[in-house]
Amino acid sequence: MKVVGLTGSIGMGKSTAASTFRRLHVPVFDADAAVHALQSRGGRAVAPIGAAFPGTVREGKGGLMVDREALRRAVLGNSAALTRLERIVHPLVRDAERRFLAAARRRAERLVVLDIPLLFETRGEGRCDCVVVVSAPAAVQRYRVLRRPGMTPERLRYILSRQVPDREKRRRADYVVETGISRHHAQRAIRALVREIRSR
Numbered sequence: 001m002k003v004v005g006l007t008g009s010i011g012m013g014k015s016t017a018a019s020t021f022r023r024l025h026v027p028v029f030d031a032d033a034a035v036h037a038l039q040s041r042g043g044r045a046v047a048p049i050g051a052a053f054p055g056t057v058r059e060g061k062g063g064l065m066v067d068r069e070a071l072r073r074a075v076l077g078n079s080a081a082l083t084r085l086e087r088i089v090h091p092l093v094r095d096a097e098r099r100f101l102a103a104a105r106r107r108a109e110r111l112v113v114l115d116i117p118l119l120f121e122t123r124g125e126g127r128c129d130c131v132v133v134v135s136a137p138a139a140v141q142r143y144r145v146l147r148r149p150g151m152t153p154e155r156l157r158y159i160l161s162r163q164v165p166d167r168e169k170r171r172r173a174d175y176v177v178e179t180g181i182s183r184h185h186a187q188r189a190i191r192a193l194v195r196e197i198r199s200r
């Protein structure tokens with residue numbers, strides 16, 4: 001089974017690229033979705049986050065859940081706190097990824113994608129046969145991200161300071177998918193890539 005890592009900085013188009021892979025019947029592990037599940041009702045990260053960051057867990061429908069807004073306020077801009085949160089969350093995401101890979105192997109999949117925003121930051125590329133980086137010019141990225149409700153230039157600057165820079169990601173990639181041209185262009189590039197990887 002070939003394991004393709006999919007990564008890219010904030011707003012570069014990972015989720016959009018992941019949908020294209022799914023449409024081509026490639027199973028995708030979504031690390032962001034795994035974080036959401038871990039922080040939702042019954043999730044394994046709820047209790048340790050509540051203990052480490054008082055006031056960030058609340059009663060939801062049918063159980064305790066992380067209040068992401070409160071957690072964001074507690075960690076964004078505070079590097080020691082964000083590192084503490086990563087130490088709680090990342091090993092649990094890794095567990096979920098292992099289960100995803102084991103299930104894919106049992107189904108004898110030939111190709112899967114790991115969509116991981118912090119792939120290089122967490123040295124995840126070692127677990128992948130090749131790495132695809134989605135990338136667009138910085139001005140396009142900035143425009144996309146600042147359109148999101150609640151996003152500010154300061155938040156964006158802080159998040160970027162915690163991510164491997166785009167130019168280094170491009171350098172370390174096996175394939176770069178340009179997402180600043182058009183959706184159609186990116187979809188075509190991914191289709192060609194899947195064909196190439198499957199034929200190897």
Ligand SMILES: CC(C)(COP(=O)(O)OP(=O)(O)OC[C@H]1O[C@@H](n2cnc3c(N)ncnc32)[C@H](O)[C@@H]1O)[C@@H](O)C(=O)NCCC(=O)NCCS
Binds near residue numbers: 035075089
């Ligand atoms: C801090 C939290 C609560 C903020 O949640 P919120 O819904 O406001 O933002 P969201 O998760 O959509 O992230 C917004 C952007 O920040 C980036 N980002 C998130 N966490 C990190 C991080 N630890 N380091 C660098 N960038 C990050 C994401 O890639 C995304 O582009 C949340 O991001 C979180 O729990 N982060 C820790 C877990 C983590 O490292 N996730 C990233 C990939 S697995």
Ligand SMILES: Nc1ncnc2c1ncn2[C@@H]1O[C@H](COP(=O)(O)OP(=O)(O)OP(=O)(O)O)[C@@H](O)[C@H]1O
Binds near residue numbers: 012178180186
């Ligand atoms: N190839 C593309 N052409 C045009 N617009 C795109 C393309 N890919 C993504 N976009 C747009 O860019 C924005 C960000 O895309 P997306 O949500 O996929 O990024 P992301 O990398 O998953 O973001 P994050 O790191 O914040 O999770 C969205 O508004 C999306 O519609």
